[in-house]
Amino acid sequence: MKAGDMIVTSSIPELRQWRWQQPAASYGFVPTMGYLHEGHLSLARRARAENEFVVVSIYVNPTQFAPTEDLSSYPRDLERDLALLRGEGVDLVFAPDDALMYPPGFQTYVTVEQATQGLEGASRPMHFRGVTTVVAKLFNLVQPTRAYFGQKDYQQSVVVRQMVADLNFNLEVVVCPTVREADGLAMSSRNKYLTPPQRQAATVLSRTLRHGLVLLDEGERNGRTLRAAMQGMIEAEPLARLDYISVAHPITLQELEQVGDQAVLSTAVFIGKTRLIDNMLWQVREA
Amino acid sequence: MKAGDMIVTSSIPELRQWRWQQPAASYGFVPTMGYLHEGHLSLARRARAENEFVVVSIYVNPTQFAPTEDLSSYPRDLERDLALLRGEGVDLVFAPDDALMYPPGFQTYVTVEQATQGLEGASRPMHFRGVTTVVAKLFNLVQPTRAYFGQKDYQQSVVVRQMVADLNFNLEVVVCPTVREADGLAMSSRNKYLTPPQRQAATVLSRTLRHGLVLLDEGERNGRTLRAAMQGMIEAEPLARLDYISVAHPITLQELEQVGDQAVLSTAVFIGKTRLIDNMLWQVREA
Numbered sequence: 001m002k003a004g005d006m007i008v009t010s011s012i013p014e015l016r017q018w019r020w021q022q023p024a025a026s027y028g029f030v031p032t033m034g035y036l037h038e039g040h041l042s043l044a045r046r047a048r049a050e051n052e053f054v055v056v057s058i059y060v061n062p063t064q065f066a067p068t069e070d071l072s073s074y075p076r077d078l079e080r081d082l083a084l085l086r087g088e089g090v091d092l093v094f095a096p097d098d099a100l101m102y103p104p105g106f107q108t109y110v111t112v113e114q115a116t117q118g119l120e121g122a123s124r125p126m127h128f129r130g131v132t133t134v135v136a137k138l139f140n141l142v143q144p145t146r147a148y149f150g151q152k153d154y155q156q157s158v159v160v161r162q163m164v165a166d167l168n169f170n171l172e173v174v175v176c177p178t179v180r181e182a183d184g185l186a187m188s189s190r191n192k193y194l195t196p197p198q199r200q201a202a203t204v205l206s207r208t209l210r211h212g213l214v215l216l217d218e219g220e221r222n223g224r225t226l227r228a229a230m231q232g233m234i235e236a237e238p239l240a241r242l243d244y245i246s247v248a249h250p251i252t253l254q255e256l257e258q259v260g261d262q263a264v265l266s267t268a269v270f271i272g273k274t275r276l277i278d279n280m281l282w283q284v285r286e287a
Numbered sequence: 288m289k290a291g292d293m294i295v296t297s298s299i300p301e302l303r304q305w306r307w308q309q310p311a312a313s314y315g316f317v318p319t320m321g322y323l324h325e326g327h328l329s330l331a332r333r334a335r336a337e338n339e340f341v342v343v344s345i346y347v348n349p350t351q352f353a354p355t356e357d358l359s360s361y362p363r364d365l366e367r368d369l370a371l372l373r374g375e376g377v378d379l380v381f382a383p384d385d386a387l388m389y390p391p392g393f394q395t396y397v398t399v400e401q402a403t404q405g406l407e408g409a410s411r412p413m414h415f416r417g418v419t420t421v422v423a424k425l426f427n428l429v430q431p432t433r434a435y436f437g438q439k440d441y442q443q444s445v446v447v448r449q450m451v452a453d454l455n456f457n458l459e460v461v462v463c464p465t466v467r468e469a470d471g472l473a474m475s476s477r478n479k480y481l482t483p484p485q486r487q488a489a490t491v492l493s494r495t496l497r498h499g500l501v502l503l504d505e506g507e508r509n510g511r512t513l514r515a516a517m518q519g520m521i522e523a524e525p526l527a528r529l530d531y532i533s534v535a536h537p538i539t540l541q542e543l544e545q546v547g548d549q550a551v552l553s554t555a556v557f558i559g560k561t562r563l564i565d566n567m568l569w570q571v572r573e574a
Contacts (some may be wrong), residue, residue, distance in 0.1 A: 016457065023310035107400040108419075108453035114394050132395075133454075140455040166395030167420075168427040170303065 007092040008082060015094055015141060025052040029144030029171075031135060034058040034095075035075040035189040036084050039179040043148040044088040046176055055142050056085055057094040059101065064130030075192050094142065101137065110136045110167070112159045118253055120155050120277065123243050123268060131156055132163050139164075144171050152178040152186050154264055154279040158253055178278070180206065186278045193274040201239035202271050205278040208233040212247070212265040216282045223247045223256040226265075234269055243268035243275065250281060260284075294379040295369060302381055302428060306342075313338040316431030316458075318422060321345040321382075322362040322476040323371050326466040330435040331375040333463055342429050343372055344381040346388065351417030362479050381429065388424065397423045397454070399446045405540055407442050407564065410530050410555060418443055419450050426451075431458050439465040439473050441551055441566040445540060465565070467493065473565045480561040488526035489558050492565040495520040499534070499552040503569045510534045510543040513552075521556055530555035530562065537568055547571075 009015055019027065028047030032040050040056075047054045058081055065071035078095065085093055109129050115121075116128040139147065147164075149157045157175045164173050179187045184206035185199075194202055208230045215226055226247045234242045248255050250264040259282075266279035296302055306314065315334030319327050327343075334341045345368055352358035365382065372380055396416050402408075403415040426434065434451075436444045444462045451460050466474045471493035472486075481489055495517045502513055513534045521529045535542050537551040546569075553566035 012455070020311070024307070105401075105449075106453050107402065108397065108450050109400070110395065110397050110423075110454070112395045136397075137453075137455045140457060143457060162392075163395050166393050166424075167397070168299070168424045170427060170430060 006082070006086050006090055009092065009094060010096045010100060012096075012100065012141060015092070018092060019055075019143060022053070026145040027051055027142065028054045029138070029142045029147045030054070030056045031138050031147065031149075032056060032058055032081075033060045033074065033189065034081050035077055035192070036081045037179070037187040037189060037191075039150050039152060039187040041084060041088055042179050043150060043176050044085060044090055046174065047146065047148050048089050050174075051145060053091045054089070055092045055094060055144065056090050057096075057138050057142070059094075059096055059134070059138075061101070061130055061134040062098060063102070063133055064127050066124060066126065069124075070190075070193075073193075075189055094138075101134065109133045110163060112162050112166070115155070115159045115162050115253055118155075118248070118255065119244060119246055119266060120153075120268065128156070128159050132159060135160055136163065136167070136169075139169050139171065146172045146174050148174045148176060150178060151175050151281075152188065152278070154250075154266060154281075155253060158251070184210070186276075188276060190274055190276065194271060198239055198271045198274065201237050202269075202276055204234055204237040204240050205267055205269055205276055206280075208245075208267060209265050209278055209280040213280055213282050216259060216263065217285075221259045223259060226259070230265070230267065234267065239271055241270040243270060293369070293373050293377055296379065296381060297383045297387060299383075299387065299428060302342075302379070305379060306430060309340070312340055313432040314429065315341045316425070316429045316434045317341070317343045318425050318434065318436075319343060319345055320347045320361065320476065321368050322364055322479070323368045324466070324474040324476060324478075326437050326439060326474040328371060328375055329466050330437060330463050331372060331377055333461065334433065334435050335376050337461075338432060340378045341376065342379045342381060342431065343377050344383075344425055344429070346381075346383055346421070346425075348388070348417055348421040349385060350389070350420055351414050353411060353413065356411075357477075357480075360480075362476055381425075388421065396420045397450060399449050399453070402442070402446050402449050402540055405442075405535070405542070406531060406533055406553060407440075407555065415443070415446050419446060422447055423450065423454070423456075426456050426458065433459045433461050435461045435463060437465060438462050438566070438568075439475065440564070441537075441553060441568075442540060445538070471497070473563075475563060477561055477563065481558060485526055485558045485561065488524050489556075489563055491521055491524040491527050492554055492556055492563055493567075495532075495554060496552045496565055496567040500567055500569050503546060503550065504572075508546045510546060513546070517552070517554065521554065526558055528557040530557060 028051030030043045110132040161173045183203050212230050230245045246266045261284040263282045268277045315338030317330045397419040398416050448460045470490050499517050517532045533553045548571040550569045555564045
């Protein structure tokens with residue numbers, strides 16, 4: 001298929017008709033909020049490699065933003081996004097608007113309970129309700145074989161996996177590694193908000209998490225000690241304001257008093273008004 | 288297909304494999320809690336007429352019962368149900384158990400907001416959350432073309448339609464007329480609970496609703512007057528205890544002060560310990 005053949009649509013009937021022309025084919029799906037970076041493109045590439053058809057959605061979902069958050073200023077550049085996706089051989093881009101996704105009278109929500117209580121869920125109430133609701137809608141619209149998410153939003157990947165298992169969605173959730181800038185900063189559409197000094201300061205997230213991994217490798221297993229050490233590193237950066245630092249179980253997301261053979265280290269930090277998140281997984285090495 | 292060919296399974300992989308052998312065929316789906324009566328069979332028959340394959344689920348869903356309700360005593364007779372469904376030419380019966388539907392760690396719920404506030408939702412808090420959650424699961428398991436519900440559970444049909452629209456389920460909801468005994472009693476698995484005198488008294492529901500229709504046909508449009516007249520009829524039956532009587536808009540389910548050109552009359556009544564519901568739709572006649 002030539003790159004120019006990529007379909008761009010905001011029509012549900014067009015999407016469905018295309019999807020069901022080859023009902024038994026495999027469809028990879030990458031839901032995004034646009035303003036694509038290398039992280040998103042790595043998902044599209046993985047989907048391209050694993051499926052006969054690839055669908056990417058671009059939709060800045062209002063129900064996952066709190067009124068105080070950056071919905072209106074969230075960066076958008078559809079033309080650039082489409083050019084990038086053409087370059088990855090994507091077959092169809094679904095780019096709906098709010099009137100299509102949340103028509104008057106909309107009143108149905110999907111909620112995941114325990115997995116959304118801590119971390120991002122604690123800092124951003126209703127955030128995950130918005131995520132799971134729009135992802136359920138997109139899953140039902142695209143009906144993909146596999147859906148691709150980045151590890152960068154680690155809790156989101158856990159919550160989506162839980163939703164897929166609990167509601168018996170007929171698809172596989174694939175979580176792909178976080179893509180980073182050369183200096184370690186996790187790629188994020190929100191990095192665009194950073195001034196040059198803030199951009200420099202933002203490396204504190206990945207430096208802190210890596211330090212946590214080193215402490216774990218050196219044998220530290222006490223959750224409180226690990227969190228305190230990492231918190232100290234964040235607080236040493238004058239442009240950073242800590243939201244949370246976590247040493248949790250990678251599946252249950254429960255904070256760990258004592259680390260066993262695996263953990264997820266995660267943090268949310270304000271750099272100026274920009275809220276950044278990052279995480280790293282740790283596993284004990286085989287003896 | 289011979290009647291004996293009906294597949295009965297509680298295996299998700301077996302269900303999915305069967306469903307996706309003919310991915311583009313049409314599948315009619317009738318979700319039930321078993322103990323089937325002529326109402327259920329009318330749904331199966333309609334599904335049989337309109338689709339290449341017919342799936343019926345039999346599952347007494349615990350999340351739609353309150354702790355005080357009749358989950359443990361809800362009537363069950365799987366062998367009889369299967370014989371009836373074989374007679375209707377059903378292709379596959381999905382009969383899962385609680386461990387399959389709600390495994391340890393289950394934590395995801397689908398909620399419909401406004402449409403679940405009144406009527407059954409007011410009398411049975413959490414009921415519809417259980418209904419929409421299990422129906423979403425079953426939809427994702429069966430992935431039907433059309434799903435069939437009885438008008439007897441009128442609010443349920445409104446709530447399910449809303450969920451299907453809001454979450455973009457790729458299927459059509461078909462609502463079929465209530466099937467009644469000769470004396471007007473709406474068929475219900477719970478009618479089995481009634482003693483002979485209670486069974487006699489239970490006709491008060493349909494008699495009352497029919498009286499409401501007559502009043503509307505005669506020109507009465509005041510909601511309060513209509514509710515009072517119907518309430519009086521229920522209260523005149525010594526074995527009956529009124530839960531609610533409603534004159535509402537058939538789509539929004541909002542109680543009407545003044546009836547326009549359509550309404551749904553509905554009621555819930557305890558006959559002894561058995562709670563029965565019924566409803567009738569009214570539309571103004573063309574002049």
